[in-house]
Amino acid sequence: MQIYFAPLEGITGFAYRNVHRQFFGDAVCKYFSPFAAPNYTHHFKTREREDIDPANNADLCLVPQILTNRAGDFLWAAEEMYAMGYREINLNLGCPMPTVVKKGRGSGQLGDPDALDLFLEEICRGMEQIPGKICPQGDCIQEKIRFTVKTRIGLESAGNAGRLVEIYNRYPIAELTVHPRTQRDLYGGKPDLETFSMFLEKSRHPVVYNGDIFSFADFDKIRSRFPDCGAFMLGRGLIADPALARELCGGAPLQKEELRRFHDAVFQSLKASLPGQAPLMGKMKELWFYMGRNFSGADRFLKEIKKAKNEIQYRSAVRALFANCSF
Ligand SMILES: Cc1cc2nc3c(=O)[nH]c(=O)nc-3n(C[C@H](O)[C@H](O)[C@H](O)COP(=O)(O)O)c2cc1C
Numbered sequence: 001m002q003i004y005f006a007p008l009e010g011i012t013g014f015a016y017r018n019v020h021r022q023f024f025g026d027a028v029c030k031y032f033s034p035f036a037a038p039n040y041t042h043h044f045k046t047r048e049r050e051d052i053d054p055a056n057n058a059d060l061c062l063v064p065q066i067l068t069n070r071a072g073d074f075l076w077a078a079e080e081m082y083a084m085g086y087r088e089i090n091l092n093l094g095c096p097m098p099t100v101v102k103k104g105r106g107s108g109q110l111g112d113p114d115a116l117d118l119f120l121e122e123i124c125r126g127m128e129q130i131p132g133k134i135c136p137q138g139d140c141i142q143e144k145i146r147f148t149v150k151t152r153i154g155l156e157s158a159g160n161a162g163r164l165v166e167i168y169n170r171y172p173i174a175e176l177t178v179h180p181r182t183q184r185d186l187y188g189g190k191p192d193l194e195t196f197s198m199f200l201e202k203s204r205h206p207v208v209y210n211g212d213i214f215s216f217a218d219f220d221k222i223r224s225r226f227p228d229c230g231a232f233m234l235g236r237g238l239i240a241d242p243a244l245a246r247e248l249c250g251g252a253p254l255q256k257e258e259l260r261r262f263h264d265a266v267f268q269s270l271k272a273s274l275p276g277q278a279p280l281m282g283k284m285k286e287l288w289f290y291m292g293r294n295f296s297g298a299d300r301f302l303k304e305i306k307k308a309k310n311e312i313q314y315r316s317a318v319r320a321l322f323a324n325c326s327f
Contacts, residue, residue: 001223002029003245004177006210006235007065007092007150009034011286013047014056015273019265020242021060023258027245031060032150032233035067035092037105038077054085063148067092069105069115071122078123078145079130088146088174091123096152096183107183110164111155117167123147124171146174150210150233154182158195165202177208177233193225200226213237219248240290256327259294263287263318277310284314295325 005012005020005028012020017031036048050056052064064086066077078089093116095106102108109116127145149168153161168176180196181189191211200207209226210233213219219232238244242262243254267284274280285306292302301321308314 001249002231003027003248004029004208004231004233005031005238005245006233007032007034008235008239010283011239013273014051014053015269016266017057017060017062019262019269020238023262023265024242024246025060027249027251029061029231030088031062032090033062033064035065035095035106036077037067038073039068040070040073042073042076044077044080052081052084052086062086063088063090065090065092065150067095067100067105069103069109069119071119071126074123075126075130078127082130082145087143088148090148090150090177093149093151094179096181096186101155101183107152107155110152110160110183113160113163113167116164117170120167120171147172148175148177149173150177150179152182153178153180153192153195153199156184157182158192161195161198162202165199169202169204173205175208175231176203176205177210179210181211193222197226200229206230208233210235213244213248214240215244216247216253236290239287240293254294256294256322259291259327260322263291281308281310281314294327295321296327298325301325 005017012031012034021028021031033052036044036052038044052062064081066074066089068074068077074091081089092106093109097106100106100108109119124147127147130145151164154164176199178196178199180191180193181187196209207229208231209222209229213222213232213234214237218237222232234244241254243258247253266287270283271280274283288302288305292298298321301317301324304317304320305314308317
């Protein structure tokens with residue numbers, strides 16, 4: 001069984017990933033980068049390039065992710081990533097954010113299966129050429145790109161899900177991660193396990209389950225229902241409980257003191273990578289939105305963390321939380 005760390009834009013950047021890898025990474029096979037969204041200018045934004053720079057990811061297995069509906073832009077980005085040394089590249093067909101969907105990207109691509117089919121045909125044909133361009137003499141081992149896809153099950157409904165599987169089956173996709181919600185669901189309701197079951201049965205590619213695994217009990221339910229599923233991708237559950245992958249693999253559950261040390265290391269790592277207090281406070285507060293669930297009777301202390309305007313106030317609020325709340 002394999003566990004992957006899902007990409008979470010704004011949260012699982014390299015500064016966070018490296019600390020997670022150091023503290024809890026033994027149980028995580030791969031980390032996925034939040035999406036890079038190339039456009040016609042064929043330049044990565046500084047933040048995107050920094051995030052996938054191999055020098056910033058030396059100790060972990062990273063899969064970079066691309067979000068675009070333009071084949072030329074995808075192929076440009078894939079070739080850049082290949083040249084950086086990456087051999088697995090992930091396509092985002094799941095992002096539900098209205099700003100992304102409006103431009104026909106992410107899960108916005110699931111509403112027009114014919115266009116998706118053409119897009120996949122073009123990028124798969126183009127990727128065949130990439131190793132050839134890197135080694136024109138053919139005198140080195142030409143490793144192919146492992147092309148993987150992360151998808152939702154539809155745009156407005158799961159009505160097209162069967163068609164989507166047929167389309168994916170036509171292409172050399174090394175692994176298909178399925179988050180069984182539609183774009184319209186955003187993160188509401190429950191994952192549609194019936195449709196996931198159909199993906200697992202009909203897909204000729206290995207399927208990875210993703211969605212709402214927040215505890216050992218959640219995982220156990222999914223695992224017993226889908227014993228043939230070999231890999232699970234965890235997102236918000238791992239942010240809330242950074243030791244969850246370890247626990248799912250039979251290791252110890254998260255300890256309060258461990259979370260404290262992990263938190264302090266993440267704080268330092270983010271501080272070193274962000275330009276100033278405001279973005280640092282913003283990121284730490286976003287993490288507490290998830291990590292706060294580990295404590296009972298913590299509302300008052302979490303409110304103080306939320307109100308903190310600078311490092312001194314923030315540190316004092318976190319100290320109070322750890323000192324006064326049980327785990
Ligand atoms: C804040 C946030 C940012 C996300 N960013 C990305 C992203 O960059 N790429 C992507 O494929 N999915 C992204 N996702 C979706 C997650 O990777 C994952 O599919 C989703 O949270 C469901 O898994 P979970 O229930 O284990 O969290 C994001 C989700 C959240 C909540």
